Amino acid sequence: MTNKIMPTRETMQAIRFGYGLPGPAGPKVKMQMPDRDQILSTINAFRDLKKQADRGASDVERKARRAREKLIQLIGRQTKNHIARSVSPQDDFEERLATFWFDHFSIEITKFEASPFIQSYIEEAIRPNVMGHFSDLLAAAITHPAMVLYLDQGTSMGPNSFVANLRKQRGLNENLAREVLELHTLGVEAAYTQSDVRELAELFTGLSMDRHTFDFQFRPALAEPGRETILGQSYGGARLARLEEVTPVFEDLAAHPSTARHLARKLAIHFVADDPSEELVGDLETSYHENDGLLGAVYSVLRAHPEAKNRFGAKAKQPYDFIISSLRALGVSGQDILKAELKDLKSILLDPMHAMGQPWRQPGGPDGWPEAFDAWISPQGMATRISWAMEAPKAMGLASQEPEVILERALGEIASERVRWAVPKAETRQQGIGLVLASAEFNRR
Amino acid sequence: MNVTRRMVLGGACSFAAHPLITPMAMASVPSENRLVVILLRGGMDGLDAVRPIGAPELKMLRPEGMTKTGFDLDGYFVASEGFNPLRPLWAAGELAFVHAVSTPYRDKRSHFDGQDILEAGALSGQGIRDGWLNRLLQVLPGASEQTGFAVGGEQPLIMKGKAPVLNWAPDVPFLLTEQDRLLLDYVYAEDEAFHVAMNEAAMLVDNGMGADMKGSGARRRGGELDKIAKFTAEQLLGETRIASFTINGWDTHRNQRNTLRESLASLSKTILNLKADLGPIWSKTTIVAMTEFGRTAAMNGTYGTDHGTGGAMVLAGGAVKGGKVYGAWPGLDEASLYDRRDLMPTADVRAYAGAVIGDLYGLARADIERVVFPGLMMDQNPSVIL
Numbered sequence: 001m002t003n004k005i006m007p008t009r010e011t012m013q014a015i016r017f018g019y020g021l022p023g024p025a026g027p028k029v030k031m032q033m034p035d036r037d038q039i040l041s042t043i044n045a046f047r048d049l050k051k052q053a054d055r056g057a058s059d060v061e062r063k064a065r066r067a068r069e070k071l072i073q074l075i076g077r078q079t080k081n082h083i084a085r086s087v088s089p090q091d092d093f094e095e096r097l098a099t100f101w102f103d104h105f106s107i108e109i110t111k112f113e114a115s116p117f118i119q120s121y122i123e124e125a126i127r128p129n130v131m132g133h134f135s136d137l138l139a140a141a142i143t144h145p146a147m148v149l150y151l152d153q154g155t156s157m158g159p160n161s162f163v164a165n166l167r168k169q170r171g172l173n174e175n176l177a178r179e180v181l182e183l184h185t186l187g188v189e190a191a192y193t194q195s196d197v198r199e200l201a202e203l204f205t206g207l208s209m210d211r212h213t214f215d216f217q218f219r220p221a222l223a224e225p226g227r228e229t230i231l232g233q234s235y236g237g238a239r240l241a242r243l244e245e246v247t248p249v250f251e252d253l254a255a256h257p258s259t260a261r262h263l264a265r266k267l268a269i270h271f272v273a274d275d276p277s278e279e280l281v282g283d284l285e286t287s288y289h290e291n292d293g294l295l296g297a298v299y300s301v302l303r304a305h306p307e308a309k310n311r312f313g314a315k316a317k318q319p320y321d322f323i324i325s326s327l328r329a330l331g332v333s334g335q336d337i338l339k340a341e342l343k344d345l346k347s348i349l350l351d352p353m354h355a356m357g358q359p360w361r362q363p364g365g366p367d368g369w370p371e372a373f374d375a376w377i378s379p380q381g382m383a384t385r386i387s388w389a390m391e392a393p394k395a396m397g398l399a400s401q402e403p404e405v406i407l408e409r410a411l412g413e414i415a416s417e418r419v420r421w422a423v424p425k426a427e428t429r430q431q432g433i434g435l436v437l438a439s440a441e442f443n444r445r
Numbered sequence: 446m447n448v449t450r451r452m453v454l455g456g457a458c459s460f461a462a463h464p465l466i467t468p469m470a471m472a473s474v475p476s477e478n479r480l481v482v483i484l485l486r487g488g489m490d491g492l493d494a495v496r497p498i499g500a501p502e503l504k505m506l507r508p509e510g511m512t513k514t515g516f517d518l519d520g521y522f523v524a525s526e527g528f529n530p531l532r533p534l535w536a537a538g539e540l541a542f543v544h545a546v547s548t549p550y551r552d553k554r555s556h557f558d559g560q561d562i563l564e565a566g567a568l569s570g571q572g573i574r575d576g577w578l579n580r581l582l583q584v585l586p587g588a589s590e591q592t593g594f595a596v597g598g599e600q601p602l603i604m605k606g607k608a609p610v611l612n613w614a615p616d617v618p619f620l621l622t623e624q625d626r627l628l629l630d631y632v633y634a635e636d637e638a639f640h641v642a643m644n645e646a647a648m649l650v651d652n653g654m655g656a657d658m659k660g661s662g663a664r665r666r667g668g669e670l671d672k673i674a675k676f677t678a679e680q681l682l683g684e685t686r687i688a689s690f691t692i693n694g695w696d697t698h699r700n701q702r703n704t705l706r707e708s709l710a711s712l713s714k715t716i717l718n719l720k721a722d723l724g725p726i727w728s729k730t731t732i733v734a735m736t737e738f739g740r741t742a743a744m745n746g747t748y749g750t751d752h753g754t755g756g757a758m759v760l761a762g763g764a765v766k767g768g769k770v771y772g773a774w775p776g777l778d779e780a781s782l783y784d785r786r787d788l789m790p791t792a793d794v795r796a797y798a799g800a801v802i803g804d805l806y807g808l809a810r811a812d813i814e815r816v817v818f819p820g821l822m823m824d825q826n827p828s829v830i831l
Contacts, residue, residue, distance in 0.1 A: 373638065382643050386646060422631050427694070428560075428693060429557050440636035443639070
């Protein structure tokens with residue numbers, strides 16, 4: 001990093017811990033995120049008609065197409081609301097946290113009619129819990145139907161469960177239990193064994209969901225009887241399995257020193273640098289312990305840490321963040337996003353994000369998006385960022401603005417001499433704006 | 446995306462009712478004459494494109510670095526080699542140049558301000574928010590929404606305004622221009638990670654692997670300009686009478702010999718494409734190529750030229766009274782230069798554009814001076830149209 005210009009505290013916070021300088025993005029946007037009832041009724045309407053159409057009912061095909069279109073519109077509305085909230089500068093850090101923890105507890109739902117539940121997962125499990133205790137966030141994420149569905153927990157049954165005995169099949173699925181230990185809590189380096197994974201998987205049996213109402217469901221008939229021992233601690237054993245027997249493991253995993261270390265490292269890597277110092281990770285870890293896993297307290301240490309300032313610019317913005325901060329710099333408001341055409345949203349924002357290496361809502365695995373600088377600032381990544389920077393403002397009808405205004409809005413005092421020199425030299429406003437958005441300092445944070 | 450900014454802009458430049466516009470009878474038919482305005486963004490170097498070899502100072506001002514000489518124009522001026530494809534047009538009297546012209550813009554020499562004034566057809570202080578071609582459409586007898594066409598992407602200022610105008614952009618992959626590359630290279634120079642990635646990225650973009658935003662109207666040369674010319678000709682063969690598009694690539698701060706040659710070649714090819722596609726309509730066509738400013742009289746330290754003032758305008762088409770370099774030549778001795786550095790503009794480029802539209806469409810001088818080019822004084826008609 002050769003940018004020697006030191007940002008003010010406000011600029012540093014906005015760029016490192018928000019989606020960039022606030023811009024003139026207008027008043028707080030009134031969100032219109034579809035609620036659970038709307039989601040369910042839209043999905044069910046589609047499912048019913050599709051079933052009828054598949055059975056060959058003659059007159060429903062057109063209705064089924066319309067229901068499908070409605071579902072697409074619903075997903076579109078969710079996407080718009082999500083992006084609009086990021087573009088609006090209010091609650092900026094909370095937005096970044098929602099993204100961070102959604103990525104930490106990554107899920108994918110590729111089945112078309114269930115995909116609206118990705119947003120439900122963010123709204124219900126992630127967003128309300130980002131400032132509280134990690135144990136609550138953990139429990140909310142792991143027991144959310146979307147996670148249960150994603151990591152096959154819904155069909156996992158104890159080898160000696162009622163259902164397994166009935167069907168003479170042993171259907172334990174370790175998928176969720178393994179990821180909880182490896183990714184969500186202790187971390188792969190921690191001292192846990194295959195036996196811990198298996199025991200946790202057995203403890204998790206019974207966590208399930210209703211595939212019609214998409215509600216979380218605890219099904220005692222799937223639960224493995226008896227006690228389970230995880231990391232030396234004993235759980236379960238009641239005559240009738242209950243969810244309350246499972247939840248203590250979330251408390252214990254959250255309080256585990258390996259979890260504290262793992263989360264401290266992840267936060268430091270995501271918000272500060274790919275190679276954070278031992279000191280920074282240690283400070284975050286200590287705060288986590290001292291505050292019983294209260295995340296809000298850990299963030300305070302993170303945001304005030306000298307390393308956040310001293311290593312300003314060490315991280316590359318991920319494509320979503322690059323696009324959101326570009327929209328702000330171009331003067332797009334959350335309201336503009338809500339009003340945008342779905343096809344434009346797709347062709348100007350989502351398709352280019354895909355080309356930059358971050359297909360919308362498809363991180364490709366439970367480990368989420370990569371953090372490394374090189375994963376994003378690659379030749380292909382830069383080819384698409386540069387062409388987006390040069391072309392997208394025009395596609396949005398925003399390329400006739402004054403590039404030097406965009407420069408100030410995007411970078412403020414961190415604009416390098418080189419960018420300040422080059423932008424007025426651009427042949428067109430479009431090119432000048434493109435230079436600002438493509439610049440290294442705008443793509444770093 | 447209809448991110449409403451466009452509509453906001455639209456709102457800003459639509460006057461409720463222009464007091465100077467007389468409503469036209471709907472029955473009247475627009476003129477048969479066609480006008481194509483090509484905006485040469487970046488500042489074309491008129492002294493290289495239309496070279497005054499008769500001026501004794503030229504050799505001192507430009508000891509090297511200019512494009513190669515093309516063909517003789519009138520013994521005093523020669524055309525740059527980039528115009529060579531247009532030599533037959535010159536011989537047929539279908540090509541003319543105007544020298545030492547500029548917009549009323551002075552001194553700050555900013556591309557953006559300069560282009561705004563060129564397109565608005567008025568100085569920024571005049572409160573004009575729409576483009577002069579749009580205002581022309583507003584006073585053009587028989588004009589309909591088919592009459593004006595902005596080709597090549599986002600509607601440029603020159604076409605914005607109250608009169609409805611059609612819009613079209615070719616769907617072509619994005620390519621980096623030489624200028625994009627130079628500026629990016631400069632911007633990334635001190636950031637190794639970005640610099641390395643960008644160098645490889647440029648190759649990927651050249652191979653068509655950049656982001657592809659449909660409808661964004663990539664603004665590049667070659668294939669794109671060919672498509673634009675073809676499309677423009679198709680429209681002009683139909684209902685359209687007035688079209689405008691842009692050719693970028695004139696900001697020749699370094700190695701002008703190559704960059705300007707390329708841009709002139711693009712312009713020449715585009716003109717020839719239009720002629721070929723327009724067929725019999727060519728005789729009713731006038732192409733006006735204009736730029737936001739000229740460049741410094743002297744060459745700079747990197748075999749290029751910097752932003753200047755007076756420059757040249759290109760006129761082509763069957764309707765043009767060609768084979769002539771128009772304009773009052775001020776000379777290149779230091780005292781005759783503007784600010785002792787730029788070619789002195791001796792006429793307002795709008796006066797020539799105004800003469801063209803006046804003659805093509807039979808507009809009253811008052812309409813031109815008050816509506817299309819507010820504040821312009823058209824003292825005498827230079828008669829550039831047959």
